[in-house]
Amino acid sequence: MKIIRGIDNLNNEFTQCVLTLGNFDGVHLGHQQLINHLIEQGKKLNLPTAVMLFEPQPLEFFSKRAPTRLTSFKEKVRLIEKLGIDYIIAVPFTQTFANMSANAFIQDWLINKLNAKYIVIGDDFQFGRDRKGDINLLQQYTPNNHFSVESMQTFVWNNLRISSTAVREALFNSDFELARCLLGRDYAIQGRVVHGNALARQLGFPTANIHLNRKKPALQGVYFVKVKNCCSNQYYHGIANIGIRPTIEGKKAILEVNLFDFSGDIYGQYLDVTFVCKLRDEKKFDSLADLKQQISQDVCTAKQISAKLTN
Structure with a gap:
């Protein structure tokens, strides 16, 4: 798969394509169904498949009160790549583009630059200034431009409409089983371990720190987690804190993971953290001593859960 950053960098990558576009936050089962359908059409027409993403996501651009984000751009790309897409077109969402x-x-874009021969979108997807573009407008262009369009109906599981909003609500309620059913996988965050302020190490609980690369994460709190080191393929249990760390007056949300029974150096390596x-x-x-005591209790609770899972 190849990432094309901006429509002006398309060059001569392809002369025609089949296309879908949207936010794809979370890459849940509904997104997967749409992308798999696109891949089927690509095979029928013998054309490359392209997914157009927007970064930042439109609501993040327009409002400071945008919904929490399920996946960073990198995570989104990784999940879409696994489905077998040929190209991702990453469009910077700027004021010019919004206008x-x-x-x-x-x-x-869709006709002159991409020459899309087939376009599929979700049934609620809108685009363009004032969100005036939808499936009905696209269909007005099909007779003269020799491309077809399709709107995929919302994927439903147990009478629940699968959407990024539904996944966010499940995570907010700490219903990780429901989130797994909506996503088709456990909810996880993947990122590279970076250097922190070493406070956790001073408290006796060294952590692997991961920048979230999103303004508002979908989770906040302390969790029992399963962790995979993507470099060594080793697995661990641990506890994770995701948030701004108010005791030390933190301002930006970060993910801190304490791995049980581990003392190695993993700076720069990638971890996959499953909640x-x-x-x-x-x-x-009120004090670092109180924080240390609470972390000790958290570790004890988490290890009891870990023991039940391994027995």
Whole structure:
């Protein structure tokens, strides 16, 4: 799979394609169904498949109160790549792009630049200035431009409409089993271990710190987690804190993971952190001593859970 960053960098990668576009936050089962359908059409037409993503996501651009984010751009790309897509077109969502009319987007981008012969979108997807573009507008262009369009119906599981919003709600309620059913996999965050302020090590609980690369993570609190070292393929249990760390007046959310029975150097390596259950909310403690005592309790609770899973 190849990532094309910006439509102007398309060059001569392909002359025609089949295309879908959207936010794809979480790459849940509904997204997977749509992308798999696109791949089937690509095989029928013998054309490359392309997924157009927007970064930041439109709501993040327009509002500071945008929904929490399930996946960073890198995580989203990794999940889509696994499905077998040929190209990802990553579009910077700027004010200029936001001002583009839906008609101009269709004519200039989808027809002139991408030469899309088949386009599929979710049934609720809208695009262009004032969100005036939808499946009905796309269909107006099909007779003269020799491309077909299709709107995929929402994927439903147990009478529940699968959506990024539904996944966020499941995570907010710490219902990781429901999140797994909606995503088709356990909810996890993957990232590279970076250097922190070493406070956790001073407290006796060294952590692997991972920058979240998103403004608002979908989780906040302390969790029992399963961790895979993507470099060594080793697995661990541990506890993770995801949040701003109010006791030390933190400002930016970060993921800190304490791996049980581990003392090696993993700076720069990638971890895949799967969230199993929530232990408690993040809170501000009166002193570092109180924080240390609470972490000790968290570790004890998490190890009891770990023991039940391994027995």
